[in-house]
Amino acid sequence: MLDAADRRGLLRAMVLMRAVEERGLSLYKQGKIPGSFYDGRGQEAISVGATWALGAADAVCSPLIRDLGAHLVRGTDLAEIFRHYMGRENELSHGREGNVHFGDRRVGVVGMVSMLPDMMVVAGGLAMAFKLRSEQRCALSFFGDGATSRGDWHEAMNWAALYGLPVIFVLENNQFAYSTPTSRQFAREPVARAAAYGVAAVSVDGNDVEAVFEATREARERALAGDGPTLIEARTLRMHGHGAHDDASYIPTELLEEWLGRDPIERLASRLGEEETAAVEAEVAAQIDAALARAMEAPMPAPGTAGDDVFCVGEPVTLGEGAAPWSGFAAPDPLPAAA
Ligand SMILES: Cc1ncc(C[n+]2csc(CCOP(=O)(O)OP(=O)(O)O)c2C)c(N)n1
Incomplete structure (x- = not known):
């Protein structure tokens, strides 16, 4: 399903992610990014x-x-991302x-x-x-x-299983929740639990971008065919701490070395060859320099606007008052037919 242009695009997106985050870490150390800095090194x-497999109308x-x-x-827009950082x-x-x-x-x-995991329920909505x-x-979380x-x-x-919702749940199993290893988090692997809910589930090598793409493409087909949700477990290792403030000393060195040998970017790059990879890297470096230069031109927000959009202002919304009488769903009842 993936052609040469897709593979180049996938490599470009992963290289861009890593390079933006490397630049972000430098900016953080220079004091130009407030707070902490969080990245996804090794999980690109x-x-x-997953998102490569989605359509433009998916969420x-x-x-x-x-x-x-x-x-x-x-x-x-990358300059917007740097401005936000x-x-x-x-x-x-x-x-x-x-x-x-x-x-966006x-x-x-x-x-x-929050990531724990409020957004799964919103994706269900x-x-x-x-x-x-x-x-x-479909929606993907x-x-x-x-x-x-x-x-x-x-x-x-x-x-999601009960209503056969068109949703894809992507579990990034990076072996640690902050510093807690999965062996101390659960007795039963999440993928094994999926069958109990009636959710289709698959486990893939999360450092193989093509495997993640393929699993998501299949899950999307299932969702759009009306066959319900899928849980995709992508197995990986977080190569940095939870955030820049965390030295990840709880991750054994041998484990880090083992996963360094499975680097997702190097794996796809070796498939595309040195010349193409070098061209992608040069393209990405130029894009980052240009975006950052544009971002640096933006002013800091006016201090007086700090409270804007934090609270709802204007007419209060009263639920129920004056609402039209309940008339049922416009579309067919989404509940599965009784067996
Ligand atoms: C409800 C809630 N509790 C605590 C936190 C703080 N918190 C953010 S991420 C995180 C750990 C997440 O672990 P995992 O989902 O495995 O992701 P990882 O950091 O390993 O990539 C915690 C405790 C939060 N964001 N929301």
Whole structure:
């Protein structure tokens, strides 16, 4: 299904993600990015491969700490991302929030609230709306292994299976939830739990961008055919700490070395060859320099605007009062037929 142009695009998106995050870390160390800095080093294949399989009308809800690649594939402007990182005036956040907390509705990306895993339930809501309106669209949600130990994970899985929702759940199993290894998080692997809910599940090598793409493509076909949700487990290792403030000393060196040998970028690069890879790297470096130069021109937000959009102002919304009487769903009842 993937052709040469796709492979080059996938490589470009992964190289761009890594290079933007390397630049971001430098800016953070220079004091130009406030707060901490979170990245997805080693996990580039997951957000890039998964979003490559989506259609323009599908929703990403949401890219998390490790998923800059999703924003890049969907097409959010890189200068805007750098402005957001540096707290400068921009359309994504108007200078508020940490580096990973943003969305871009213009490209179908919902900003995240938290990664544990509130956004799975929101993705279920989007998928429910698509289904009720009989639209050929799906929603995709990313989350980490830590999320699978929380109650909202179970609710989202159950709800999606019951209503056959067109939603794709992408679990980034990077073997640690902050510093807690998966062996101390759960007795039963999340993929094994999926069958109990009635959710189709597959486990793939999360450092193989083509495998992630293929699993997501199949999950999307299932979703659009009305056959319900899929859980994709992408197995990987987080190569950096949880954030720049975390030295990840709890990850054994041998484990890091083992996964360094499975680097997702090097694996695809070796397939495309040195010449093509060098061209992609040069292209990406130039793009980053240009975007950062544009971002640096943006002013800091006016201090007086710090409270804007934080609280709802204007007419209060009263639920129920004066509403039209309940008339049922416009689309067919999405509940599965009784057996
Ligand atoms: C409800 C809630 N509790 C705690 C946090 C703080 N927090 C953010 S990420 C995280 C760990 C997430 O682990 P995992 O999902 O496995 O992702 P990883 O950091 O390993 O990539 C924690 C505790 C949060 N964002 N939301």
